[in-house]
Amino acid sequence: MNIKNIFLGAMALSMISGVALAGALDEPDNMAPFFTDSSMKTMKPEADFKAAWAATPKDKQDKMMKECQDAAMSKPHAEFCATLMAYGGANK
Template sequence: MNLKNIFLGAMALSMVSGVALAGALDEPDNMAPFFTDTSMKTMKPEADFKAAWASTAKDKQDMMMKECQDGAMSKPHAEFCANLMMYAGHK
């Protein structure tokens, strides 16, 4: 019985922490406006990227900027974050 409780606790913890790791940069709805294709491999040109950024809600912009400034969070999205920092007027 004790082993069962330990296993269930560990599984619940892994599920909760997995959800906590997903951020704004991992949400397809947040990222889709910045890409030309559904696979999100090709980013839009500068003017379209800036327009997509301008139409993004302020709270989402703040979350995306915060994640791009975090080295660990931004690593899988390095090209996107580089563009975001350059085109979003980050100084």
């Protein structure tokens, strides 16, 4: 019985922490406006990127900027974050 409780507790903790690790940069709805394709491999040109950034709600902009400034969070999105800092960071 005790092992079962430990296992269930560990499983619940891993599920909760897994949800906490997903951020604004991991949500397809947040990222799709910045890419030309559904696989999100090709970013839009500068003018379209800036327009998508301007259309993004302020709270999402803040979350995305914060995650791009965090080295660990931004690593999988390095190209996007570099572009965001170059174009979006100056317009904040």
